[in-house]
Amino acid sequence: MAPKSIRKAISDAFDGLVDEDLERFCFQLLDRKGKRVPESWVMGKSRARITAVLVRTYTEKGALKVVLESLRELGFNQNAKELVEATKHLTSSTPNAKRKNKARGASGAASSEPDRAGDEHFIDKHRNELIDRVSNIDGILDDLLQAGVIKQEMYDKIRARSTTQDMMRDLYSGPLKAGEASKDILYNSLKKNEKYLMNDLKKK
Template structure:
């Protein structure tokens, strides 16, 4: 017999408690930056300097229990996919997001892993510049960033938000320069 789903507020608190302090800060930043037409925004004063319990309360009270899991999973998938999956499981799959991950573009679905594992960033940037996904100014700004992880995050913040076509070109470039990584991620549906 399947386990009874946890209440949304409780499951969300558990999920946020699993995050490191840095990841909780990132969750809060992404929550504040989130702009979705027809959905409320979270006021900064409600979450700044708050702990995981307060943040969970704010998410539920802002988006209602019905939508809180969707919002949290959307953000958590970019930070820690395991925590996002656990939240979906513990709430009994009470999220429309869980069914739609197959509809996501490969580079969105594997965002976290790509940020952590792409190592050949210079060649990727060269190809993105050549294919006009990024311009010279963006190329120069990203090249001076210290770590490959931060360089990848910068790509996701800008050019990869632009259009599906940019994501598709990026994916093709990844297949060329990070062939084994892409094959590994394809095996992890």
């Protein structure tokens, strides 16, 4: 059965590597030019953990590219070929898929119109509570990066913050000032990543 996500396909690909080869893969990953993951995040970690770190660092499609490049550089061409085949249906865009994507938000969930109190956007209305109560910031930042609300440099800067509250404040003081569109994208990401918090705030 074909995997339902790129993340699952990457994890399955790691299952095809013996421990020694997985360790070689991690060393190869640490030697990459450009954005790299800290050694402590991947060395000696489980296959599922390494997959999660890659997706969180590069996004799903970015992680797929990194894994394929690393596998090929190590000579694991068959593993790379199998991963390409396993993700072909997840990375190709058909006309129908493109039409559907236009009706979907950047978070991958169906987009919806944010609630507004008069002319005030939901994101502005609940600013303080969102800053204090959001916890799944990694998923939100990944969505904003993928949607182009933030660039890689800003993404790295925000993630370097020590608390989730500071990360949210950075979003409010920077990218969210761009206009309603960026707030709409954040709104849809929050619906996906902070379902219970959003349900609670909508009651207020």
